[in-house]
Amino acid sequence: MDWALLAESAVNGGLVGLMYSLVAMGIVLIYKSSSVPNLAQGAMTMLGAYVVLAFANNAKAPIWLAIILAIVTMFGVGMAIERVALRRLAGRPIIMILMMTLGLEILLRAGSMTIWGGTGRPMPIGISDDPLFLGPLLINRTYAVGAAVAVAMFALFVLFFRTRMGVVLRAISDDYTAAWSVGISVERGVALSWAMSAVVATIAGVLWASVQGVDQSLAQLLLKGVTVAVLGGLDSIGGALLAGILLGIVEGVAASFLDPLLGGASRDLVDAAMLILTIMVRPHGLFGRHDIERI
Amino acid sequence: MLFRQAGIFHTNYAADRALFPISADRWMIGILLLCALAAPLLVNSLYVSSYLLPWLVWTAGALGLNLILGWAGQFHLGYAAVMGIGAYATVHATRAGIPWEIAIVLGGATASIIGIGFAFAALRVKGLYLALSTLALQFVMDWVISHVPAISGGTQATLQAPDIRLLGWPVTSDAGLYYVALIWCVMVTSFMLNLRRTALGRALIAVREKDFAAAVIGVNSFYFKLVAFSTSSFIGGVTGAILIGTFYHAVTPEQFSVDVSIQALAMVIVGGLGSIIGSYFGAAFILLMPGAMNTFISWAATQFGFSFSIETLAHLPQALYGALIIAFLLIEPLGLGKIYSNIRDYLLVWPFGYVKK
Numbered sequence: 245m246d247w248a249l250l251a252e253s254a255v256n257g258g259l260v261g262l263m264y265s266l267v268a269m270g271i272v273l274i275y276k277s278s279s280v281p282n283l284a285q286g287a288m289t290m291l292g293a294y295v296v297l298a299f300a301n302n303a304k305a306p307i308w309l310a311i312i313l314a315i316v317t318m319f320g321v322g323m324a325i326e327r328v329a330l331r332r333l334a335g336r337p338i339i340m341i342l343m344m345t346l347g348l349e350i351l352l353r354a355g356s357m358t359i360w361g362g363t364g365r366p367m368p369i370g371i372s373d374d375p376l377f378l379g380p381l382l383i384n385r386t387y388a389v390g391a392a393v394a395v396a397m398f399a400l401f402v403l404f405f406r407t408r409m410g411v412v413l414r415a416i417s418d419d420y421t422a423a424w425s426v427g428i429s430v431e432r433g434v435a436l437s438w439a440m441s442a443v444v445a446t447i448a449g450v451l452w453a454s455v456q457g458v459d460q461s462l463a464q465l466l467l468k469g470v471t472v473a474v475l476g477g478l479d480s481i482g483g484a485l486l487a488g489i490l491l492g493i494v495e496g497v498a499a500s501f502l503d504p505l506l507g508g509a510s511r512d513l514v515d516a517a518m519l520i521l522t523i524m525v526r527p528h529g530l531f532g533r534h535d536i537e538r539i
Numbered sequence: 540m541l542f543r544q545a546g547i548f549h550t551n552y553a554a555d556r557a558l559f560p561i562s563a564d565r566w567m568i569g570i571l572l573l574c575a576l577a578a579p580l581l582v583n584s585l586y587v588s589s590y591l592l593p594w595l596v597w598t599a600g601a602l603g604l605n606l607i608l609g610w611a612g613q614f615h616l617g618y619a620a621v622m623g624i625g626a627y628a629t630v631h632a633t634r635a636g637i638p639w640e641i642a643i644v645l646g647g648a649t650a651s652i653i654g655i656g657f658a659f660a661a662l663r664v665k666g667l668y669l670a671l672s673t674l675a676l677q678f679v680m681d682w683v684i685s686h687v688p689a690i691s692g693g694t695q696a697t698l699q700a701p702d703i704r705l706l707g708w709p710v711t712s713d714a715g716l717y718y719v720a721l722i723w724c725v726m727v728t729s730f731m732l733n734l735r736r737t738a739l740g741r742a743l744i745a746v747r748e749k750d751f752a753a754a755v756i757g758v759n760s761f762y763f764k765l766v767a768f769s770t771s772s773f774i775g776g777v778t779g780a781i782l783i784g785t786f787y788h789a790v791t792p793e794q795f796s797v798d799v800s801i802q803a804l805a806m807v808i809v810g811g812l813g814s815i816i817g818s819y820f821g822a823a824f825i826l827l828m829p830g831a832m833n834t835f836i837s838w839a840a841t842q843f844g845f846s847f848s849i850e851t852l853a854h855l856p857q858a859l860y861g862a863l864i865i866a867f868l869l870i871e872p873l874g875l876g877k878i879y880s881n882i883r884d885y886l887l888v889w890p891f892g893y894v895k896k
Contacts, residue, residue, distance in 0.1 A: 281670075281671070336872065339614065342614075342670055343804065343805070343808045343864065343868060346801055346804070346864070348865065350801070350858070350861030351864075351865060353857075354855075355854075355858040355861070357850065357854040358850075358851050358854040358857075359851075361851075363850075467675075509682075513679065516678040519675040520672055520675045523671060524660070524664075524672070527668050
């Protein structure tokens with residue numbers, strides 16, 4: 245057995261996994277505040293990347309300014325999605341809400357391709373392609389930056405949940421009726437969580453786009469995001485971070501062994517298997533609350 | 540008007556439990572059935588084979604999904620995978636020389652056995668988690684179908700479906716294929732119509748409303764969830780086989796991808812959960828909409844002097860499709876079936892609107 249290869253795929257897998265958890269954090273934020281499973285998170289990631297490119301290429305803004313402008317825009321987009329589409333569905337059966345997020349997924353994905361076209365484009369954020377040497381291991385520089393950003397986002401959220409607005413969001417996620425009755429505006433809190441998750445999606449979109457380019461395949465991060473979110477417990481942001489590392493390592497190691505056996509593309513299979521296993525064995529995930537309805 | 544009712548006055552139980560308690564419904568269904576039978580004579584064969592036939596097949600598929608979603612209240616985001624299993628099993632069986640009539644039953648049975656796999660998820664979790672696990676199973680099935688050469692013949696392969704032979708007679712004409720689809724659709728529809736009059740249908744509805752309340756009144760919810768999943772998978776599998784046999788004539792893994800699952804789900808939601816006529820409307824709406832949208836866009840483009848790039852034209856119908864799903868959920872969450880039944884309720888007692896109260 246080649247230990248260096250194993251270690252390398254584990255380390256790189258862990259870093260990729262942290263980038264998955266950026267997608268998962270958006271799902272968790274929305275689920276925490278409103279119990280809505282957002283199946284449009286992948287499409288929001290893709291839209292965020294396209295908006296950055298639109299500011300950078302069409303408005304000729306430098307890339308850092310384009311990213312900031314895109315974050316502000318996506319903040320508004322997240323608010324708008326909640327206001328127009330989700331608020332009126334509050335209290336409806338979950339099938340309607342799931343279908344709504346699927347409809348949003350189709351609309352955002354096809355809509356951004358209608359406006360900007362579907363051909364793949366690079367996302368130049370100035371990270372060099374040279375590998376980073378860590379002893380004998382070769383580490384992808386973009387993955388390392390992405391992982392650092394994911395950890396930084398997690399730290400930001402930990403700090404945010406200690407501010408006044410963060411306490412409001414925690415109250416809503418604990419019990420929204422009780423939050424309502426003490427005068428917290430639940431609608432505004434939920435809208436804020438959508439906006440924040442759109443911002444996280446934009447950041448995830450930029451990082452993933454610098455790995456694989458800006459095109460439709462960014463929306464397929466949804467499966468990874470959902471797997472990580474469920475594995476970590478749908479209402480735990482720290483869980484999403486750790487589950488991301490776990491899934492990344494399992495996927496990286498498994499893919500390096502299974503790909504030669506199965507002829508490639510075993511990553512999606514590993515994801516789906518992890519998702520099914522999690523739901524069968526421990527549906528509330530690693531760190532989720534235990535009040536999930538089971539039969 | 541059509542119905543000429545002034546209230547509901549049944550004098551015996553048999554009249555109340557009739558399949559169509561109102562005679563106008565019987566007449567309308569009879570006339571519709573006659574129109575459906577005469578369609579190949581009345582309508583251009585291009586329309587029959589490219590609109591009516593897929594509509595009927597997809598309606599049968601949507602009804603099967605409606606059984607699990609609208610009647611038993613269980614999520615199924617992997618319906619296309621089940622249809623794919625049926626289709627592949629049937630194609631392989633016919634290629635091995637088994638007569639087509641038996642092969643589709645075999646295909647349905649295979650789909651039903653594997654579909655019970657989805658049910659084991661339903662025995663364990665419900666709601667959102669069931670939705671996610673069926674979605675994951677769809678990905679697993681997709682992967683297995685496209686990556687196992689014994690099933691699909693390789694990742695990029697297309698498997699030619701042998702021509703349909705019914706009782707030894709080859710069915711190749713457009714009208715013949717249309718009648719095959721029509722027979723299947725009528726069979727599924729009459730099964731679903733009668734389902735709500737049977738103990739099975741009532742048990743499924745009890746499970747949908749609250750599974751432990753159903754258990755309290757003596758309905759074994761595990762058993763009925765299994766029955767619902769396997770029945771709906773059987774319908775899905777046979778529908779997949781018929782879709783391949785009558786419409787596509789060849790089978791590839793992409794025909795049963797996750798997008799197709801979402802499309803089937805959209806048919807049920809747009810049509811209305813638990814509504815039979817809604818499934819007809821929903822299937823027609825989802826199938827006809829992209830074509831209608833394309834026509835509308837090109838009409839609008841010439842009318843108002845827009846010019847769209849090719850990429851825009853390629854993706855705009857898809858975006859409008861998403862927007863329509865959202866609009867339906869916001870405006871009429873119970874779907875087209877509810878709109879139909881509102882109109883019907885109004886006409887039922889027209890012009891004596893006061894008898895409703």
